[in-house]
Amino acid sequence: MTVDHERPEIQPRPRDLRAHLDEFPWWLLIILSVIGYMVVQIIVDPIYRNIFNTILQGLSTTLYVTAISFVFALIFGLFLGLGRVSNSVILRNLSITYIEFIRGVPMLVLIFTISYAVVPLLARTFGLPNNAISLTSRAIIALVLIYGAYIAEVFRAGIEAIGRGQMEAGRSLGMSRWQTMLYVILPQATRNMLPALGNDLIALLKDTSLVSVLGVREITQVSRLSVSTSFRYEETYFILTLFYLSMTLILSLLLQWIQRRAKIKR
Amino acid sequence: MVATSVDPMIRIENVSKFYGHFRALDQVSLDVQAGEVLMIVGPSGSGKSTLLRCINHLEVPDAGRIVVDGILVDNDEKHINAVRAEVGMVFQRFELFPHLTVIDNICLAQQKVRRRSRAESQTIARALLEKVGIPEQAQKYPEQLSGGQQQRVAIARALAMQPKIMLFDEPTSALDPEMIKEVLDVMLALAHEGMTMVVVSHEMGFARNAAHRVAFMDQGRIVEQGPPDKIFGTPQHDRTQLFLSRILH
Ligand SMILES: Nc1ncnc2c1ncn2[C@@H]1O[C@H](COP(=O)(O)OP(=O)(O)O)[C@@H](O)[C@H]1O
Ligand SMILES: [Mg+2]
Numbered sequence: 001m002t003v004d005h006e007r008p009e010i011q012p013r014p015r016d017l018r019a020h021l022d023e024f025p026w027w028l029l030i031i032l033s034v035i036g037y038m039v040v041q042i043i044v045d046p047i048y049r050n051i052f053n054t055i056l057q058g059l060s061t062t063l064y065v066t067a068i069s070f071v072f073a074l075i076f077g078l079f080l081g082l083g084r085v086s087n088s089v090i091l092r093n094l095s096i097t098y099i100e101f102i103r104g105v106p107m108l109v110l111i112f113t114i115s116y117a118v119v120p121l122l123a124r125t126f127g128l129p130n131n132a133i134s135l136t137s138r139a140i141i142a143l144v145l146i147y148g149a150y151i152a153e154v155f156r157a158g159i160e161a162i163g164r165g166q167m168e169a170g171r172s173l174g175m176s177r178w179q180t181m182l183y184v185i186l187p188q189a190t191r192n193m194l195p196a197l198g199n200d201l202i203a204l205l206k207d208t209s210l211v212s213v214l215g216v217r218e219i220t221q222v223s224r225l226s227v228s229t230s231f232r233y234e235e236t237y238f239i240l241t242l243f244y245l246s247m248t249l250i251l252s253l254l255l256q257w258i259q260r261r262a263k264i265k266r
Numbered sequence: 267m268v269a270t271s272v273d274p275m276i277r278i279e280n281v282s283k284f285y286g287h288f289r290a291l292d293q294v295s296l297d298v299q300a301g302e303v304l305m306i307v308g309p310s311g312s313g314k315s316t317l318l319r320c321i322n323h324l325e326v327p328d329a330g331r332i333v334v335d336g337i338l339v340d341n342d343e344k345h346i347n348a349v350r351a352e353v354g355m356v357f358q359r360f361e362l363f364p365h366l367t368v369i370d371n372i373c374l375a376q377q378k379v380r381r382r383s384r385a386e387s388q389t390i391a392r393a394l395l396e397k398v399g400i401p402e403q404a405q406k407y408p409e410q411l412s413g414g415q416q417q418r419v420a421i422a423r424a425l426a427m428q429p430k431i432m433l434f435d436e437p438t439s440a441l442d443p444e445m446i447k448e449v450l451d452v453m454l455a456l457a458h459e460g461m462t463m464v465v466v467s468h469e470m471g472f473a474r475n476a477a478h479r480v481a482f483m484d485q486g487r488i489v490e491q492g493p494p495d496k497i498f499g500t501p502q503h504d505r506t507q508l509f510l511s512r513i514l515h
């Protein structure tokens with residue numbers, strides 16, 4: 001007869017309540033509570049409601065400036081990034097110069113410089129009157145020029161993360177550098193870049209508040225104009241904060257969802 | 267015997283290649299005839315990959331001349347493209363495109379370089395998958411395949427361009443032992459069809475069954491070359507003997 005060893009049953013420990021509590025997104029609950037509290041205020045308090053409605057008038061401008069700037073910054077950033085990893089010494093150095101230039105100057109200063117110095121200068125060069133380009137357009141141009149440099153670095157990192165062997169495989173099949181970049185490297189790089197691009201989109205959304213200094217009537221500027229006559233600083237700036245917080249929260253949840261889908265879809 | 271006046275498929279003349287001050291290739295000269303299977307053996311770091319990669323201009327020689335099927339491999343983009351269209355390459359790490367299915371891996375360059383239609387390139391791709399023995403894997407992604415299957419897809423991908431020459435850089439050294447044979451069998455079939463092949467590999471079985479000639483490289487030079495049984499049986503140089511004694515135990 002074989003010896004029957006007394007072996008304890010090995011079972012995975014049931015995940016206890018503690019683990020669930022530790023993993024619960026408490027931060028989200030807290031932020032949602034704050035948002036919920038403010039929403040209740042807006043519903044019950046006519047003063048809050050008035051201010052909310054006022055700021056709401058700037059929302060479309062904020063969203064519009066964010067969306068347009070991001071699309072063009074993506075395109076500009078892609079070309080800058082390709083220049084950055086180019087074999088051509090000239091292209092590479094032009095791109096690096098530009099990127100370092102932008103990264104070395106505060107964004108607020110760049111917004112002034114581009115809107116009030118670079119754009120008018122270019123307008124004059126092309127024989128246009130100084131005020132031919134609206135302030136909103138100047139704001140968009142400034143954000144595109146600034147974020148293009150940031151996004152170029154994202155593209156560079158994404159491209160460099162793809163092994164050298166992929167470029168060689170493409171080249172050995174007779175594809176040109178650009179064809180291999182377009183059909184082999186970039187599709188893989190873009191997938192890796194989604195989180196970083198998402199962060200840049202959220203940062204851009206927040207940075208549109210800076211173009212209020214140009215008088216563009218996005219939500220920050222609308223709030224500033226409103227307090228200058230109502231003097232309701234607390235209500236106005238709390239609601240303005242609520243606007244940005246809700247938008248970045250929605251965006252970041254949306255981006256997480258897209259990333260999860262991209263991963264499943266490979 | 268073929269007339270000696272026929273130009274070789276690959277002619278390598280006094281090719282040198284430096285990485286900084288390090289001499290990876292030292293005045294290498296080598297001819298490969300049409301239909302010939304040349305095997306290159308030698309210790310790690312002896313310049314085998316570098317030599318192979320000079321043939322399709324993935325590396326640019328610092329001195330010397332390479333002519334492939336009558337085309338001078340220089341910095342002229344037209345020449346480079348013409349040569350790459352004739353030379354297929356198989357890498358140690360497969361280098362399949364991970365974001366494309368197996369069939370799209372094989373079709374991409376056909377469509378972008380050869381300008382074949384989607385339907386035509388797919389017909390060719392399916393025939394090649396049949397040939398390398400994995401027709402049922404067409405719709406999968408590379409990561410879903412075993413190493414041996416991936417390498418066979420890589421061979422099919424190169425063959426789809428209808429090359430006259432195939433270069434293999436240690437095609438089986440990243441594979442688990444049980445998968446080596448399936449890849450070697452495909453290469454063997456290719457050799458028997460008369461493909462011109464340059465193979466960097468230490469697979470002795472393949473050398474005995476398929477290679478017409480073996481070249482032994484060491485420190486950026488071709489130390490000796492000859493028929494497989496001669497190189498493996500009665501090597502002339504000490505370094506060849508030492509190297510062979512190590513890999514043959
Ligand atoms: N891109 C490179 N930069 C610097 N050194 C290199 C590079 N590629 C290869 N080498 C060096 O050249 C030598 C020959 O390399 P390689 O041709 O890959 O050898 P093998 O394929 O025979 O192992 C090695 O010493 C290697 O370190
Ligand atoms: Mg090697």
